[in-house]
Each structure stands twice: as structure tokens, then as C-alpha cells.
Amino acid sequence: MNVVHDQQRTKTLLANLLKARFPYLYIQTWEEDRILSLIRSVAQDAGLIKTPREVLTWRMTTGIVDGNHQPKGDSKQPLKALEFIEKYDKPCIVVLQDFHVFFGGQGRAADLQVIRKLRDMLILIKQSAHPINVIFTSSALVLPEDLQKDVTIVDFELPSFEEIKAVLEQMIAINEQSGRIQIELGEEDKERLAQAALGLTLSEAENAFARAMVEDGKLDAQDVEVILEEKEQIVKKTSILEFVRSSLKMEDIGGLENLKRWLSKRNKSWLDSAKKYGLPAPKGVLITGVPGCGKSMISKSISSLWQLPLLRLDMARIFTGIVGGSESNMRKAIKTAEAISPCILWVDEIEKGFSGITSSGDSGTSARVFGQFLTWMQEKTKPVFVVATANNISELPPEMMRKGRFDEIFFVDLPTKRERKEILRVHFHKRIQDPEVLGEFQLTDEVLEDLVEKTEGFAGAEIEQLIVDALFEAFAENRSIRLEDFHKAIANTVSLSVTLAEQIRALRDWANVRAVTATPREDREGYDGKSSGAGRLFGDKGHDDVRLNRGGRAIDF
Structure with a gap:
């Protein structure tokens, strides 16, 4: 990129x-x-x-x-x-x-x-x-x-990578003569800083580098964050895009290892070091699947993994009642994203923004905006990585899934046994840190196995919430947490696998031939055939196929 x-x-x-x-x-x-x-x-x-x-x-x-x-x-x-x-x-x-x-x-x-x-x-x-x-x-x-x-x-582009890197090199050379600032940068670090500053004017880039130097008396790879803060100013001046600052890391998300590996392999692909491999610039990824299973979380975590700014495009802000205003807003959003590239453009629940484009209720405005977005995705040359999430993939126009729009389409299903274990462990340690709250309770392998079995069919968000509910039980009685608190929270939860059984089945049918599973092959063990636990989960109502034949092609990255 x-x-x-x-x-x-x-x-x-x-x-x-x-x-x-x-x-x-x-x-x-x-x-x-x-x-x-x-x-x-x-x-x-x-x-x-x-x-x-x-x-x-x-x-x-x-x-x-x-x-x-x-x-x-x-x-x-x-x-x-x-x-x-x-x-x-x-x-x-x-x-x-x-x-x-x-x-x-x-x-x-x-x-x-x-x-x-x-x-x-x-x-x-x-x-x-x-x-x-x-x-x-x-x-x-x-x-x-x-x-x-x-x-x-006559188009006059913002400074190139070479121009910004030259400014950085000049500032480093001047500092080396004075020796007042400690420089801890390798060639790849310099390249990453210069790439991060793309989209800034030369004056803005120089200011960002100077600020990074004086804040802690040194210039190192961690100062990418300072550059991102300068870019945030550009986004704040628009009312369409939102600059999302997220501390989420890939390690904070349980499961979805297949998708994580795919993203990790594309890290640094916008740097010059990737040129010798002849790699094309990644366009983006479409993540669909069951609600509450980590689509939005993993979208936010890409920013931390790649150390790139994350912009959120709210389609509701695009559409306006002024004639030509919606098309103008989309052009403005695209131009802003390209101006601060390399960056990640996150379109959450994209199907809501582009559903019903075939209707004539808005005189074709939705269709024109959709066409603008598709054309840009197909032909863009700037390093803007598009991450789109969708819950109801059937509402998306078929043109969106055509090859060339996204590099890959991933399907996020209900978490498997291994994934539920990881999700429970992640959220348990994230929420329960005080020794008094923990008390004598220990998250042993036996306790984990018990909770994993009882949360079969739960979405990731439901697993996180049951830990919160269990903590409320302990908090209300001013005591430490107990295993019974988790059991009570589980018993009081009606999972999505029950309430959305038909929709989940339809999603899996769609994903089986059109998407790649975000769950790796080793984590799907036990979910490719009939399970005796299905009747208990779905009340013997014939919905056991919801948790079997999981959607998505079993391709491992």
C-alpha cells in the first residue's frame, strides 16, 4: 500500500x-x-x-x-x-x-x-x-x-513519501549536530514514520516530528501515535468521518484466529519493503456473520495491529435532504480518507447504508452514492484499507461482493468450544483484577470446561455480559465472586442461537459458498457433525442444525 x-x-x-x-x-x-x-x-x-x-x-x-x-x-x-x-x-x-x-x-x-x-x-x-x-x-x-x-x-498532490522522509532525515541530521534529542530509529522505523505522516502538508509533518521529539526527548517508532494525533485534526474538521481511537488489541479478542492470521500477514504491506515482492495494495475485507461475535471488535483492533489511523464512516451522515448534498458528502468522505492515508476506513453495518438502493423513493440518490463508493473501491490507488461489517448480508447489493471490491469475505460464526474458552479467559482477566473481588475463586481448567459446556450457543458479547452479570450478583451482596454467580447468569440468558435460529441458518447457508470462515480448522473440531447437546440448547424444536455444518469455507491462512 x-x-x-x-x-x-x-x-x-x-x-x-x-x-x-x-x-x-x-x-x-x-x-x-x-x-x-x-x-x-x-x-x-x-x-x-x-x-x-x-x-x-x-x-x-x-x-x-x-x-x-x-x-x-x-x-x-x-x-x-x-x-x-x-x-x-x-x-x-x-x-x-x-x-x-x-x-x-x-x-x-x-x-x-x-x-x-x-x-x-x-x-x-x-x-x-x-x-x-x-x-x-x-x-x-x-x-x-x-x-x-x-x-x-491542475492537480497538486500532498507531499509524497520521499518528500516527507527527506524532511524527517533533515530534522534528524540537524539534531545529530546538536545532540539534544535521542534518535532511536532504524530504516524501517523511519519509513513507518514517514508513511504515517502521508496526508499531512510538509509544515504539518514537520510540526508532528518536532512535537514527537520534544515530548519525551527522543524520537522512536512509538512516535507514530503523535503523527496519528495530528491526522485526527484533519478528521475533526469534517462532520462525516469519525476518528476512532481504540486501545483494543488482537490479544483482547478470543478466537477468530483465521482472520487474525490473514490480517497479520498483511501488516506493513504499505511499506516500501513490500515492493520487492510485487504485492498488490490490499483493498479491504468484508466481515459478516452472527451479531455479537466480534466483527466490530476486530475491526477496531486492526488499527492497533497495523498502527494506522482508524476512521469510521457513518452512512447516516452521508445522506442529506439537500439536492446533490449526499453525493458531495461521499466525495468529501473519500477525499478526507485519502488525504490522511495510509489509514483504515471502517464502515459498520454497511448493509443499513446501502439497503433498498433499487427503490425510487429518493430519486436515485442512494444508487448514485452507492455507485460512487463502488467505483472508488474498485479503482482507488491510495492506501485506504476498507473494513466493512454486515449482520444481514442478504440486504447488500450483489455488486458489493464482486471480486475486486474486497480482498476477502470472512464469516464470523457463533464461537466454538475452543473459542468460548478463550473468550471466557480474556474477559475474566480483563474484568476481575481486584483480589477482594476474586476471593477464593480460581479459574481452573475444570471451571473453564464447566462454563464452556454451559455456554454452548452463546455469542461472544453474551459471554462477556454473563461475566458482568455475575459480578453484579457479587457486588449486590458485597462479597467475592462465586461459581454459582456464573451459573445463575447463564441460566438467565436466552442466547442468540435460540432467538435468531432461522437467521443464523440462512447466514451459514449463504457463507458456505461465498465466504471464508474466520475460525480455523483446528477450532472447528466437533462442529462438523451431529452433536447430542443440540436438543438441550434449542429445546428439542428441531433447530439443532443451527450449530452444525458451520458456515464459511474451511480455508486456513
Whole structure:
């Protein structure tokens, strides 16, 4: 999942547009210094452009100034500035900074005289004896309809991996001379820090590295967390995506070892070290299955495993009543995710956001938003790993499951005996740490076996809750925990395997040919044939097949 922006390609494109005498170019960027540096390097590069050109800049606070910051006449007013350009008799590139304020948008009225003047100048600029190009730069793309045929938009990407790593190397070199900060970074650590900073401007990346250095007097691999905090600021400025900070680790989740291994093998796959293997960038994974069995938990834990920011896309925030607003929100969400990549984009219960797209109740808005999302997933080149979870897979459109959207589809079933044992152990030690609460109770193998047998058919969330319920029993009587508390909690629980028997059976039927089981082969032992315990679980109502023939292809990773 490596992102490398070829700056030379951008320079070549810009040089070709200048040589072809495109009169008006528009570059949207926050990085004024970086784009000016690029424009100046192109303007003086004889290998790229035949006629070297002077670079002039305009701001409403300074008017037009040359490379030495010397003003060029009375040109603070936009019309005066355009008149100056019109009469200038030397080869030049004029960069108009924040000129978009005269183009309208965001509640402002467009300056019609300025727009008319720009249109009047077109022929004069094209036929001028000396090549003249005008480049608009601003943080927002605002273009009036009257100029849309005359202005060429040039994409200017955020800093590449190489540019950010160069900043990091420079800061390390400067520090090595002073020796005030302790540097504990190998080459892979430097690569990981630079990759983590992708999506930040050079200034933001430099600030993040500086903050990481001064917080504890050293710079090491753990400072990835500081970079992620800087990226969080980007997400906070949008109301669509949510930056999820999770302390969950893979070890905190019992079972699902097959899925865990699949994810572990793809760790660091966005680093340069993966390039020599010719690996494709992982697109994402779809996790479906029984509710309460760990889909959301494992989605959150990927962030800790891969040390990447986790963004949650709430489909309810995408849809709005404003015409075109939903499509705009989806574009904004995608752009934000790509801006802070490499990252993980988590779409929880994706079927709720895209169900019913064939209906005409919203004039096709849902279908258009769905199409945007699918096209992006198919064609995206930025390192955004999509993790989608679904409880009711039947509500998802078939296009979502087509090869190329996700790398793999995993099915999460009710936990097996081995998995229940691990879940019980994890949540027991997580919840019960005080010696007074523990008392004389010991979680021996015999106790575990007893609880595992009695929780057959329980989902992972139900197992966690029964520990909570048992603790409430002890808390209410102000005593330590007892085995009877767990037995009582189990007896009072009606598991999902009973209440959702038909839905679970349907999920397994679907997953048997379409998904890979998240449970490895060794943990499925005893669940591939008839069990004498099924009648007890399901009250002899004929639902024993719910816990047999578990869904998902038995592929181990």
C-alpha cells in the first residue's frame, strides 16, 4: 500500500501547459510555499521550458511583487492587477493567490467586473509577443461558470513519501549536530514514520516530528501515535468521518484466529519493503456473520495491529435532504480518507447504508452514492484499507461482493468450544483484577470446561455480559465472586442461537459458498457433525442444525 507521488510528472505537466500557452491555470492547495517553489523551478528549468520566465505573485495585501518582493506598481486592487498583467511586456508567470474570493461561492457574490476582465484578456494573453501565463492558487476550488471553459485545473498532490522522509532525515541530521534529542530509529522505523505522516502538508509533518521529539526527548517508532494525533485534526474538521481511537488489541479478542492470521500477514504491506515482492495494495475485507461475535471488535483492533489511523464512516451522515448534498458528502468522505492515508476506513453495518438502493423513493440518490463508493473501491490507488461489517448480508447489493471490491469475505460464526474458552479467559482477566473481588475463586481448567459446556450457543458479547452479570450478583451482596454467580447468569440468558435460529441458518447457508470462515480448522473440531447437546440448547424444536455444518469455507491462512 505504498503511495509515491511523482513530482517530476507534475513538473512536466505544468511545463507542457505553460509551453502550450494555456492562459489560465488553477491549482488548489494549502501549501503556498511549496507550489511557488515548484512553479519557480519549472519557470527556470531550460530542460522543461524553452523560454525562462519571471515569476510574479499577487496578494490583496501586497499587490503584484517580483521574486525580490519588490512591488510592481499600484496593483492591490484586482482590476489594477489584471491591467498590469495585460500590459506587461516580458515573459512571465503571474501567480494570483486567493483570487477565488472574487469568483463567488460560500455566500459571496462574484465580482462580475473581474470575471469580465479575465475573459477580455484571453485573446491578448494568447497573442502576446511574450509568453504570459496566469496561475490561480487557493485552498478552495471556486470557479464561476463563465470561466469554466477558459481555466484548466491542475492537480497538486500532498507531499509524497520521499518528500516527507527527506524532511524527517533533515530534522534528524540537524539534531545529530546538536545532540539534544535521542534518535532511536532504524530504516524501517523511519519509513513507518514517514508513511504515517502521508496526508499531512510538509509544515504539518514537520510540526508532528518536532512535537514527537520534544515530548519525551527522543524520537522512536512509538512516535507514530503523535503523527496519528495530528491526522485526527484533519478528521475533526469534517462532520462525516469519525476518528476512532481504540486501545483494543488482537490479544483482547478470543478466537477468530483465521482472520487474525490473514490480517497479520498483511501488516506493513504499505511499506516500501513490500515492493520487492510485487504485492498488490490490499483493498479491504468484508466481515459478516452472527451479531455479537466480534466483527466490530476486530475491526477496531486492526488499527492497533497495523498502527494506522482508524476512521469510521457513518452512512447516516452521508445522506442529506439537500439536492446533490449526499453525493458531495461521499466525495468529501473519500477525499478526507485519502488525504490522511495510509489509514483504515471502517464502515459498520454497511448493509443499513446501502439497503433498498433499487427503490425510487429518493430519486436515485442512494444508487448514485452507492455507485460512487463502488467505483472508488474498485479503482482507488491510495492506501485506504476498507473494513466493512454486515449482520444481514442478504440486504447488500450483489455488486458489493464482486471480486475486486474486497480482498476477502470472512464469516464470523457463533464461537466454538475452543473459542468460548478463550473468550471466557480474556474477559475474566480483563474484568476481575481486584483480589477482594476474586476471593477464593480460581479459574481452573475444570471451571473453564464447566462454563464452556454451559455456554454452548452463546455469542461472544453474551459471554462477556454473563461475566458482568455475575459480578453484579457479587457486588449486590458485597462479597467475592462465586461459581454459582456464573451459573445463575447463564441460566438467565436466552442466547442468540435460540432467538435468531432461522437467521443464523440462512447466514451459514449463504457463507458456505461465498465466504471464508474466520475460525480455523483446528477450532472447528466437533462442529462438523451431529452433536447430542443440540436438543438441550434449542429445546428439542428441531433447530439443532443451527450449530452444525458451520458456515464459511474451511480455508486456513
